[in-house]
Amino acid sequence: MKIRIGDKVKFLNDIGGGTVVSIESSKMVNVENEDGFEIPVMVNELVVSNAMQEADLSEEEEDENVAIEEEEDWRYQEELPDLKGFVEINVQEDNLDPEYYMALIPNAPESPIHKGLQLFLVNDSNHTLLFHFSKQDGSYYETIETGTLEPNMRFNLMEMKERDFEKKPTFAFQVIPFRKRNQELPPFLHREIAIDPVKLHKKGAFVSNEFFTKDAHLIRLNEAPTNEVEEALENISIKEVKKAIREQGDLKRPKHMMGAIVSQNLDLKEVDLHIDALLDNTNGLSKSEMLRHQIEAFNKEMESAIKDKIKRIIFIHGKGNGTLKTQLYKEHRKRYIKYKIQDASFQKYGYGASLIILRK
Structure with a gap:
């Protein structure tokens, strides 16, 4: 739903309504009610009551005076359920570790x-x-x-x-x-x-x-x-x-201390995907070429771990700007969706590693 400054709106969960006077974010706007008070209201708690709602903006158009309620995936719970007649939903067979x-x-x-x-x-x-x-x-x-x-x-x-x-x-x-x-x-x-x-x-x-x-x-x-x-x-x-x-933006990632790829036992395998752990010399390589080497290493180690019946494999990708982790998750969805992926131990890796469970 799109809401603009000047729209006449009604409250879904309360009596009355007002006029949108400013946009806080894609989820929140400020509404001047009938008494002249300005109050913040979630976009999903409003319904537009004037003809301006019919006007549309193209996807390419950016307007800071428009709040667009973003569509989230199925995992977002909009309202809290009542326990009466309680029924379990969304249960996943492989999600055994709460x-x-x-x-x-x-x-x-x-x-x-x-x-x-x-x-x-x-x-x-x-x-x-x-x-x-x-x-x-x-x-x-x-x-x-x-x-x-x-x-x-x-x-x-x-x-x-x-x-x-x-x-x-x-x-x-x-x-x-x-x-x-x-x-x-x-x-x-x-x-x-x-x-x-x-x-x-x-x-x-x-x-x-x-x-x-x-x-x-x-x-x-x-x-x-x-x-x-x-x-x-x-x-x-x-x-x-x-x-x-x-001083925002002046912080740099310290050089990792994980070392090269290490295979510990049949229960757990640890793989370091930092480029300097995979290649001795990266001179002349573009960022996209480095990323290609890292994804190739990911696929190679996954196939090897599956063949060797490894139970769990940890990929150390670092935090950085999240590019490698994003590509890793895409590759997982494309090739290995049957195996659960999640963040590895925060205590040991921070948010710099992902764990894939191959078998129980």
């Missing part, structure tokens, strides 16, 4: 803090999640959203504005996973996460992934952080945050 994520999607990747971000809960499991999401406010927890999230789905919890980062925000998740039928009850999850704005300005903070069509910053909820660097960042000052924002 993983839950907090995901941040920037409205404008080049300026994530200034333009705001969408915050999602991602349920990458065959369990239904009963969840409570809150924000720590001094000595209190302010409830933001509660509900039930179905298997292998995601839900938009809130939009974060620039003002939300004036003090480093801390959010709390409480999650009870359950199924219709289970051999044992999975543990209750309680996780508190302080979002570090410095990290969101670093190169590679937002990466391609299997949950969204856009790059996302993912934090796995059922894996507590133990990295000493992460713990040190918990105490970073606001002054340092502002300095990092001013």
Whole structure:
């Protein structure tokens, strides 16, 4: 649905309506109601009531005064279901290791803090999640959203504005996973996460992934952080945050320390796809030629691992700008879709490696 400034709109979930006075993002607009107050409203909670809705824009036309509600894939849960008559849906046979994520999607990747971000809960499991999401406010927890999230789905919890980062925000998740039928009850999850704005300005903070069509910053909820660097960042000052924002784009990826391709055992194989681990000399090679060598190495190692009956294979691609990971996922969808792919251990690789499960 397309909404322009000046459109007369009605509220789907409330009485009344108003006039669109400004566009915040593709998902959010500001509406001046009948009392003259300007309020932010999600695009999917509005219906246009004037003839301007009939006008259309070509795909090539870009207009900052138009909000277009973007189509998401089937994994996006628009509304939270009622538990009455509870039925499990979207269950995937090979998704046996429950993983839950907090995901941040920037409205404008080049300026994530200034333009705001969408915050999602991602349920990458065959369990239904009963969840409570809150924000720590001094000595209190302010409830933001509660509900039930179905298997292998995601839900938009809130939009974060620039003002939300004036003090480093801390959010709390409480999650009870359950199924219709289970051999044992999975543990209750309680996780508190302080979002570090410095990290969101670093190169590679937002990466391609299997949950969204856009790059996302993912934090796995059922894996507590133990990295000493992460713990040190918990105490970073606001002054340092502002300095990092001013110096945005000046951060470079350190040279990787993984070494060459290593085959450990029949259960796990680790493959380093960094170009200097594959080729002794890259002089004269274009970026596209380097990428071709890396994808060829990916296919070669996949075929070898399948032939040798390896259970799991990890490809180290680094974070970088996400090009190699994106191509790797495309190749996986084209040739190896029957095998599950996911991020490898965050503790060991950060977001710089992907795990493919070949057999149980």
